[in-house]
Amino acid sequence: QVLLVESGGGLVQAGESLRLSCVASRSIFSSNAMGWYRQAPGKQREWVAAISASTGGTGRYSDSVKGRFTISRDNAKNTVHLQMNSLKPEDTAVYYCAAGSMITIRSLVKYWGQGTQVTVSS
Numbered sequence: 001q002v003l004l005v006e007s008g009g010g011l012v013q014a015g016e017s018l019r020l021s022c023v024a025s026r027s028i029f030s031s032n033a034m035g036w037y038r039q040a041p042g043k044q045r046e047w048v049a050a051i052s053a054s055t056g057g058t059g060r061y062s063d064s065v066k067g068r069f070t071i072s073r074d075n076a077k078n079t080v081h082l083q084m085n086s087l088k089p090e091d092t093a094v095y096y097c098a099a100g101s102m103i104t105i106r107s108l109v110k111y112w113g114q115g116t117q118v119t120v121s122s
Contacts, residue, residue, distance in 0.1 A: 009116030022097030035103030050103035
């Protein structure tokens, strides 16, 4: 059973934008913080962004994406978005949607999506 479904990945040039989306089951979305991780080839999976379960929760970001990425959640559609602007080649990775009690701590992520590829060419 697939509980988190990502979409929106693709191939773009440096400086361009992409918007990732993750649709979750209602029960997961309403009771968990949501966020995104990414994993580049040969590297460990790293946390990118997180947003709390509460309505109006603000986003938190890793230093590598702060100021360029924006996370948001649409509670009516059980969806979390990641707007990625000013993309860089080093943003190239498989991006994973995550849900859990605290997204910034990997061991507390309870649910993972299947991943969506983002490739940024120079």
